[in-house]
Amino acid sequence: MARLTINAAVREVDADPDTPLLWVLREQVGLTGTKYGCGIAACGACTVHIDGVATRACALPISALGPEQAIVTIEGLSPDGSHPLQQAWLALDVPQCGYCQAGMLMAAASLLAQNPSPTDADIDAEITNICRCGTYNRVRAAIKQAAAGGAAQRG
Amino acid sequence: MTVHTALSRRSFIVGSAAAGGLSLGLRLPLTAEAAAAARQPEVNAWVVVKPDDTVVIRIARSEMGQGALTGLAQLVAEELQCDWSKVTTEYPTPGENLARDRVWGSFSTGGSRGIRESHDYVRKGGAAARQMLVAAAAEQWGVPAAECTAAKSVITHAASGRSTTYGRVAEAAARQPVPTDVPLRDPKDWTIAGQPLPRLDTADKLTGKQVYGTDLTMPGLLNAAIKACPVFGGRLASFDAAAVAKMPGVRKVVKVDDTAVAVVADTWWRAKTALDALPIVWDEGPNTDVSSASIADTLRKGFDADDAFVGTAAGDAKTALAAAGARIVTADYAYPYQNHATMEPMNATALFTPRRCEVWVPTQNGEASLAAAAEAAGLPIGRCEVHKIHLGGGFGRRGNFQDYVRQAVSIAKELPGTPVKLIWSREEDMLHGAYHPTTQCRMTGALDAQGNLTALHMRISGQSILAAVRPEGMQGGKDPVVFQGLNGGGAEGAFAYTVPDLLIDHAMRNPPVPPGFWRGVNLNQNTFYVESFMDELAHAAGQDPLAFRRKLMARHPRHLAVLEAVAERIGWQTKPPEGVHRGLAQIMGFGSYVAAAAEVSVTGGKLKIHRIVAATDAGHVVNPAQVERQVEGSFVYGLSAALHGECTVKGGRMEQENFDSYDVLRLAEMPAVETIIMPSGGFWGGVGEPTIAVAAPAVLNAVFAATGKRIRDLPLKNHKLA
Numbered sequence: 001m002a003r004l005t006i007n008a009a010v011r012e013v014d015a016d017p018d019t020p021l022l023w024v025l026r027e028q029v030g031l032t033g034t035k036y037g038c039g040i041a042a043c044g045a046c047t048v049h050i051d052g053v054a055t056r057a058c059a060l061p062i063s064a065l066g067p068e069q070a071i072v073t074i075e076g077l078s079p080d081g082s083h084p085l086q087q088a089w090l091a092l093d094v095p096q097c098g099y100c101q102a103g104m105l106m107a108a109a110s111l112l113a114q115n116p117s118p119t120d121a122d123i124d125a126e127i128t129n130i131c132r133c134g135t136y137n138r139v140r141a142a143i144k145q146a147a148a149g150g151a152a153q154r155g
Numbered sequence: 156m157t158v159h160t161a162l163s164r165r166s167f168i169v170g171s172a173a174a175g176g177l178s179l180g181l182r183l184p185l186t187a188e189a190a191a192a193a194r195q196p197e198v199n200a201w202v203v204v205k206p207d208d209t210v211v212i213r214i215a216r217s218e219m220g221q222g223a224l225t226g227l228a229q230l231v232a233e234e235l236q237c238d239w240s241k242v243t244t245e246y247p248t249p250g251e252n253l254a255r256d257r258v259w260g261s262f263s264t265g266g267s268r269g270i271r272e273s274h275d276y277v278r279k280g281g282a283a284a285r286q287m288l289v290a291a292a293a294e295q296w297g298v299p300a301a302e303c304t305a306a307k308s309v310i311t312h313a314a315s316g317r318s319t320t321y322g323r324v325a326e327a328a329a330r331q332p333v334p335t336d337v338p339l340r341d342p343k344d345w346t347i348a349g350q351p352l353p354r355l356d357t358a359d360k361l362t363g364k365q366v367y368g369t370d371l372t373m374p375g376l377l378n379a380a381i382k383a384c385p386v387f388g389g390r391l392a393s394f395d396a397a398a399v400a401k402m403p404g405v406r407k408v409v410k411v412d413d414t415a416v417a418v419v420a421d422t423w424w425r426a427k428t429a430l431d432a433l434p435i436v437w438d439e440g441p442n443t444d445v446s447s448a449s450i451a452d453t454l455r456k457g458f459d460a461d462d463a464f465v466g467t468a469a470g471d472a473k474t475a476l477a478a479a480g481a482r483i484v485t486a487d488y489a490y491p492y493q494n495h496a497t498m499e500p501m502n503a504t505a506l507f508t509p510r511r512c513e514v515w516v517p518t519q520n521g522e523a524s525l526a527a528a529a530e531a532a533g534l535p536i537g538r539c540e541v542h543k544i545h546l547g548g549g550f551g552r553r554g555n556f557q558d559y560v561r562q563a564v565s566i567a568k569e570l571p572g573t574p575v576k577l578i579w580s581r582e583e584d585m586l587h588g589a590y591h592p593t594t595q596c597r598m599t600g601a602l603d604a605q606g607n608l609t610a611l612h613m614r615i616s617g618q619s620i621l622a623a624v625r626p627e628g629m630q631g632g633k634d635p636v637v638f639q640g641l642n643g644g645g646a647e648g649a650f651a652y653t654v655p656d657l658l659i660d661h662a663m664r665n666p667p668v669p670p671g672f673w674r675g676v677n678l679n680q681n682t683f684y685v686e687s688f689m690d691e692l693a694h695a696a697g698q699d700p701l702a703f704r705r706k707l708m709a710r711h712p713r714h715l716a717v718l719e720a721v722a723e724r725i726g727w728q729t730k731p732p733e734g735v736h737r738g739l740a741q742i743m744g745f746g747s748y749v750a751a752a753a754e755v756s757v758t759g760g761k762l763k764i765h766r767i768v769a770a771t772d773a774g775h776v777v778n779p780a781q782v783e784r785q786v787e788g789s790f791v792y793g794l795s796a797a798l799h800g801e802c803t804v805k806g807g808r809m810e811q812e813n814f815d816s817y818d819v820l821r822l823a824e825m826p827a828v829e830t831i832i833m834p835s836g837g838f839w840g841g842v843g844e845p846t847i848a849v850a851a852p853a854v855l856n857a858v859f860a861a862t863g864k865r866i867r868d869l870p871l872k873n874h875k876l877a
Contacts, residue, residue: 097498123822
C-alpha cells in the first residue's frame with residue numbers, strides 16, 4: 001500500500017511498487033486525463049507535476065514517490081478549467097484530437113510557474129511533447145498569451 | 156456536466172456534456188430501436204430539437220481532430236437556421252444506421268471526404284427539418300407556411316405578429332410530411348457555415364474530461380495487452396500460460412487467431428507486465444530474409460520492367476526520350492515506410508455474450524468496425540453494435556483496418572459477459588502498422604534547346620495499397636490510387652503540367668509488409684517526386700522554378716493560382732534575407748488545389764525552416780479557422796515524414812518500436828505557417844490531407860537552393876547537409 005498526495009488529497013493505493021505513476025493515476029485513482037503515449041518518457045502525453053515540476057509519469061515507479069510530494073494532474077490544474085493556460089487554450093481553440101493536450105498543458109504550466117515570461121527559445125527547450133495533429137504553433141501562441149495575461153496582472 | 160453518470164440495467168452513459176459542447180453517450184446493452192426511441196423527439200434523422208430549444212445534430216463521420224464534427228454541424232445548422240449557441244452533437248451508431256436503411260449514409264472518415272462527400276445530404280437534412288418545423292408552426296396558426304420565416308430557432312409570422320420556437324413545435328414537426336423539394340441556401344448567403352467558428356469539442360479536451368477509448372471504464376471491466384508475431388507473415392507457435400498465471404491480477408491468457416497472444420488482467424499495467432514475462436515461441440514464417448535493402452533492390456528492378464500499368468499518357472514519351480538531340484535529365488527517388496503513430500495507440504473494448512456483441516472503439520469507419528465485430532463474434536450483424544468514441548488521432552490507421560476490433564472481440568469471446576478493453580502498447584502499434592507504402596520513382600525528362608520540357612516519363616515502382624487492402628478497387632490488375640495527383644484530368648487530382656509526350660506508369664512490386672492509407676496516401680510520394688524533379692528540370696534549364704512551371708500550367712489556371720499566391724506572399728521575386736533560401740511546390744489532390752513556399756537556412760549542416768506560406772483552393776470553405784488548423788497540422792505530419800520518419804525492415808520485421816527510434820517533428824522545429832484560403836467556388840475539395848504532400852518538396856527544394864544538395868530519398872536525417 002502506497003500513500004500518494006494527488007491533487008491535494010492523500011490517496012492509499014494498492015499497487016506493485018514498480019507500477020508507473022501513470023497507471024496508478026489512470027487505473028487505481030480513476031484520473032484518466034493523463035494519457036499513455038509511449039511508456040518510455042519520450043512523448044510527454046503523461047506529463048504531471050511533482051512538486052510543481054513537469055514530470056513524465058509513464059516511466060516513474062510509485063516507489064520513487066512519497067506522500068510529502070505533491071502530485072498534480074490535469075484534473076487538478078484548476079477546479080473548473082480556469083487556469084490561465086486553459087483559458088488561453090480555449091480562446092485560441094488549440095486542440096485538435098486532444099489526446100496530447102493534457103500533457104502539453106501540464107508542461108506549459110510548469111514552464112510558466114518557473115519562468116513567467118518565456119522566450120521562444122525557452123518554449124522550444126521546455127515543450128518537447130509530441131503532437132501528431134499539429135497544434136504546435138497554437139500551443140506556442142497560447143503560452144505567450146497566458147504569459148502576457150500574467151504579466152498584465154502583475155502590472 | 157457529467158462524467159460518469161446513471162448506471163441502469165438497460166443503459167449507462169460514459170461521457171461528458173459540456174455547455175454547448177459534445178455529448179458522448181455510450182449505451183450498453185441497448186437495441187438500435189430502443190436507442191432511437193430514447194432519443195425522441197427527432198424532427199428527422201439529422202436533427203433532434205428538445206423542448207428547451209437545444210438542437211442535437213447527428214454526425215455520421217468521426218471526429219479525430221480534423222474538425223469535421225464542427226463543420227458538419229455548421230452545414231446542418233446553416234440550413235436549419237437554428238441558434239448555434241444551443242447546438243450539440245451526437246454520433247448515431249452503425250447499428251442504427253443499418254436498422255434505418257443507412258439513413259445517415261457512409262460513416263467512413265478518410266480521404267478528406269468527411270465534408271466534401273456528404274455536404275449535399277447533410278444540408279438537405281437541415282433544410283428539410285427547417286421546412287417541417289415551419290410547416291408545423293404554420294399549421295398551428297392556420298397560415299400558409301410560405302408566409303413564415305425562421306431564424307435562430309424562432310419561427311415568425313410577421314403578418315399576424317406571432318412567433319414560436321423550434322422546441323415548441325418539434326413534436327408536431329416530426330409528424331409533418333417529409334418535404335420532397337428541398338432547396339439549399341446559396342453559399343454566399345451563409346451565416347453559420349463558412350464562418351470561422353470555434354470547435355464544439357474543445358472545452359473537455361482542456362480538463363481531462365474528454366473520454367477516449369483508452370479511458371473507458373465499465374463495471375467488471377478487464378484489461379488486455381497483446382503481442383502478435385513481430386515478423387510479417389509469422390504466426391504464434393506456442394506460449395507458456397502457466398508461467399504467468401499466478402502473477403498479480405492475471406485472469407486469463409488467450410490465444411488470438413493464429414498470430415497473437417493476449418493477457419487479460421484486472422489492470423492494463425498488470426496485463427502488460429505479465430505479457431512481457433510470458434514465454435512465447437513464434438513461428439516466424441517465410442519472410443525472415445526480408446530487409447529494407449532487399450525491398451529497395453526489388454523496387455529498383457521495376458524501373459526497367461515491362462510489366463507496368465499506364466496511369467497517364469500523351470503522345471509517345473518513350474520514343475521522344477530516345478530521340479537523338481534531346482537533352483535528357485534523369486533522377487531516381489525513393490520514399491520509405493512510415494507509421495501513422497497516432498498519439499492514442501490502437502484500442503477497442505468489447506462485451507460478448509452468445510447472443511450479442513458490443514464494441515466501443517475510436518474508429519474512422521463505424522460500419523467497418525461493426526462488420527469486423529460481427530465477423531469476429533460469429534454473430535449476425537444485427538446482433539452486434541458499435542459505439543463510436545472520438546479518436547486520439549486517426550490519419551488513416553483506424554478506417555480500413557479493424558484488426559484491433561477483431562482482436563478485442565476474439566479475446567472477449569473467451570470471457571462471455573465481461574467487458575474487455577484491449578490497448579496496444581506503443582511497441583505493438585509500431586510493429587503492426589498499416590504502413591505508408593514504399594515506392595521508388597525514376598524521372599526522365601527531355602529539354603529542348605530553349606529549355607522547354609518536351610517529354611517526361613515518370614516510372615513509379617513499388618507497393619499498391621489497394622492490392623493489399625481493397626482488391627475490389629483494382630482495375631484489371633492496376634491500382635488507380637497509385638496515380639493520386641497524376642491523373643490526366645478529373646475532379647480528384649489532375650496533373651498540372653502539359654507535356655507533349657508524357658508517360659506516367661507503375662511497376663507494381665508488393666513486399667510482404669502491410670501497406671495502408673496514411674494521411675495524404677500516395678499523393679505524398681508522388682508530389683515529392685514530381686515537384687522535386689520539376690525543380691531539377693528548372694535548374695537544368697537554367698530557369699526560375701516558378702517561371703519554368705508557369706509555362707507548363709497554362710491549361711490549369713487553378714493549379715497555377717495557388718502557386719502564384721504562395722510565390723507572391725513569400726516574396727519570390729524579391730531577394731530573401733541573407734542566408735535564407737526558398738523553395739516551391741504545388742499539387743492537386745483530394746479535390747483541392749494546394750501550394751507551399753518555404754524559406755530555410757542551413758548553417759553548419761543544420762536545417763532551420765523559418766517560414767512556410769501555404770495556399771488552398773478547396774472550392775467551398777465551411778470553416779476557415781479549421782482549414783487553417785488542418786493546413787498547419789499538415790506541415791507537422793508532412794515534415795515529420797520529410798525530416799525524421801522512416802520504418803526500416805530487418806529480419807522481416809520493423810526495427811523501430813517507439814518514439815526513441817521513430818522521431819517526429821516537435822515544437823522547436825515547427826516553422827511559422829501562413830495560410831492563404833482562396834476558395835474559387837463551384838466544387839468541394841478536401842483539406843485534411845493535400846497540403847501534407849507539398850511540405851517535403853517545398854522545403855527540400857529550398858534546401859537545394861541553400862546547399863546545392865538534391866535530396867532524392869527521405870527522410871532528411873539520413874543525409875548530411877554540411
